[in-house]
Amino acid sequence: MNFTYLIFMLPALILSFWAQSRVKSAFTKWSQLPNTHRVTGLETAEHLKPRVGLQNVTLSRVKGTLTDHYDPSNDTLALSQGVADAPSIAAMAITAHELGHALQDKEGYGPMRLRTAIVPIVGLGSNLGLILVMVGIVLQIAGLTWLGIILFSGTALFSLVTLPVEFDASNRARKMLDDTGLVVSEEERKGVDDMLKAAAWTYVAGLLTSLAQIFYYISMAGRASGSRRS
Numbered sequence: 001m002n003f004t005y006l007i008f009m010l011p012a013l014i015l016s017f018w019a020q021s022r023v024k025s026a027f028t029k030w031s032q033l034p035n036t037h038r039v040t041g042l043e044t045a046e047h048l049k050p051r052v053g054l055q056n057v058t059l060s061r062v063k064g065t066l067t068d069h070y071d072p073s074n075d076t077l078a079l080s081q082g083v084a085d086a087p088s089i090a091a092m093a094i095t096a097h098e099l100g101h102a103l104q105d106k107e108g109y110g111p112m113r114l115r116t117a118i119v120p121i122v123g124l125g126s127n128l129g130l131i132l133v134m135v136g137i138v139l140q141i142a143g144l145t146w147l148g149i150i151l152f153s154g155t156a157l158f159s160l161v162t163l164p165v166e167f168d169a170s171n172r173a174r175k176m177l178d179d180t181g182l183v184v185s186e187e188e189r190k191g192v193d194d195m196l197k198a199a200a201w202t203y204v205a206g207l208l209t210s211l212a213q214i215f216y217y218i219s220m221a222g223r224a225s226g227s228r229r230s
């Protein structure tokens, strides 16, 4: 059973591993290269906020590496130390991406609202779904197994809705950096693009992981009902 699980998950695991290492190497590379204006993440945010209509956003710091995020519940952009205080191309790209989420929040961007709305349902559904799948297989109740799979499928829906949210935030980041004159040289444009593309792949890997898990449970349900018939 564990071997079958590994076979199902292998492509997703490989893609996840590749995407994570790509994010790390992109961050290592572009955090060592200063941006043209020598602005840190915090200064990038201060520069962008009034120019893109995000004066309401509060800036804060967060511990950890690549833990930067925008919190829509209190309009706060939290930047990690390696971004907040670094005048690098990477810091500029990450800050602009997170402000892209702040813009989505302000404009009520559809996919972001959908994602926020389904978070509690997906959390509950995936836990309950997993239990139902296991119970359904053990007790050989196909209906219960399938109900569990359907509930668990919410995780894939969440990963799917995450894609437009993340891609759109990166597009907004590129645009605001260009429009406000922060990105000047071809090298820093390339660096920003490299950072944003690397991050995008981790979300594609997330979707593939959810799908692989669902396909695995479907195959288990199919085998359970098959063995019952024979």
Ligand SMILES: [Zn+2]
Pocket (backbone or CB within 6 Å): 097, 098, 101, 166, 169
């Ligand atoms: Zn994002």
